Ligand SMILES: O=C(CO)[C@@H](O)[C@H](O)COP(=O)(O)O
């Protein structure tokens with residue numbers, strides 16, 4: 492089953508709760524990008540935003556942690572009510588410990604690969620996670636162009652999951668639109684993050700419907 496996750500990084504921060512309410516009916520979860528200004532060259536939001544949105548809107552939250560050594564920060568995101576939490580393999584020295592903390596905190600645990608990190612980096616951890624997030628742009632900003640070379644990596648991760656027969660979902664994030672979504676779907680992804688593709692549209696309902704329907708329309712040109 493495919494799911495659409497609007498990334499609130501592209502929402503209007505001055506009206507965040509209204510923005511999330513606007514997509515809550517059509518989307519399956521929201522995607523929350525947490526950036527520390529070190530692992531990525533940008534700052535965004537923290538656990539306080541997750542907690543505040545939990546209070547205002549009944550929608551599950553997928554928290555993408557783009558922070559160096561995330562372990563000390565995990566308890567605050569789990570306490571805030573994160574439903575899914577992902578950590579970058581490039582940023583975390585003790586991945587299994589981090590995954591254990593996330594699961595013990597009642598959330599689903601994911602690991603994220605930057606575009607330059609090969610699928611083989613998952614070999615020692617894939618059986619222990621609930622999802623793998625394949626970045627389809629270098630993290631740090633919304634509105635970037637999809638990297639078509641990531642399609643082979645999605646296929647490699649899919650094949651690893653199929654061979655090991657482990658129940659792990661593949662999420663993709665960065666430059667996802669009506670053209671790139673079906674390519675990622677065909678490669679084996681089922682969770683689709685879209686920021687500018689949804690929030691830059693005045694009609695979010697139609698934008699999300701279009702993304703959902705794109706899997707039935709064949710593949711585009713990837714741009
Ligand atoms: O993690 C990130 C960026 O680092 C993403 O979640 C972006 O927020 C996706 O934005 P679009 O590429 O869909 O505009």
Ligand SMILES: [Co+2]
Pocket residue numbers: 498522523524555664684
């Ligand atoms: Co993200």
